[in-house]
Amino acid sequence: MKNKSLILFMVGIIIILNGYELYSKFGYLFYPESYNYLASASTARLYTSLDDIIFILGALFIGISIYMFIKSRYSIPKLKHFYPILAIYTIILMVAGGMVHIMPSGYKYHHYLTFVYGLPMFTPNFLFYESHIIGIYIYPFQVLSLIGASILGSSIFAFSIMGLKLKKATPLSLVGAIGVCPACATGTFFGLVIGASPFLSSFYLNQIYGSTFNEIILSVISIALLLGIFLYMIRKNKITFKYFKN
Incomplete structure (x- = not known):
């Protein structure tokens, strides 16, 4: 294997x-x-x-x-309520990470845009925007990052709940449970839609999303950290968790 x-x-x-x-x-x-x-x-x-x-x-x-x-x-346990946690966690990541913006304002372009060619994994992309209601911006790399972060984060969160019941939760597990994948955010859309000041928007873009390469690196590091925390929790609690498998 x-x-x-x-x-x-x-x-x-x-x-x-x-x-x-x-x-x-x-x-x-x-x-x-x-x-x-x-x-x-x-x-x-x-x-x-x-x-x-x-x-x-x-x-x-x-x-x-x-x-x-x-x-x-490792013997991965059957986590109780994993799928509801996954659904809620994914929605939180979509909003916190920048894929979905609630009540956005300041976006001056068409309400629906799509680009079907260009940089691979960043196109095709889809943008839907309704002022003061919702804004959505999706592209393949972002979706893959969201899937990876959601599955790992939800698993860590479910483990943390189980650990709290067993009084074995660790600070590392609790921190990992709220991890957000940086690549789920979209710099340009973030700066324009939330109406951030030009200085803050420029600083955010230059420091975090100055290039596509930076976004990829941040995503990989984020998911790798979540994976590391997930493996740590399995290894630390694998004997106890085997008991809960059935």
Whole structure:
């Protein structure tokens, strides 16, 4: 099982590297040309969608490999009320992380926008905005980050509840339970929609979301920390938790 999980992990890494290589070598095909927009836009959509699929497939392989590795080493308990916690936690992350904005104001563009070609995993993206009601901005990388953070965060939170009942909760577990994935936030949309001052918006974007690379790094670090806390809690309580499995 350990060898299978390692193989899947390496395959996932290779797939992602191939997706990166595709964009780095043929990046010009991901954007339409002005002199032949219709044909080049169709090509751009095709390449963007293809690279998105490659990256998502690589991420799935890595996620499955990590799950298989954990299952091979630890007896993961059946957490009570996990799915309700997951639903509530996901909604909280969507709002706290910037995917959903409640009662937004100050956004000056169309109420519905979508971009279907461009940087892989950041396109296609979807934006819906209704002033003073709700604002939603979604793209593939953000969704993957949200899924990873929600599953890990909800598991940690469920473990924390179980630990409190057993009087074994740790400060680390309680802190991990409220972890928010940074990549769930979208810098530009955040700065415009909430009506932040130009200084604060500029500072936020430059310090946290100055580049796409920074967003990816922050996301990976955030999810890695949540995964580390999750593994720590399983390892620390695995004997007790085995009792609750049935």
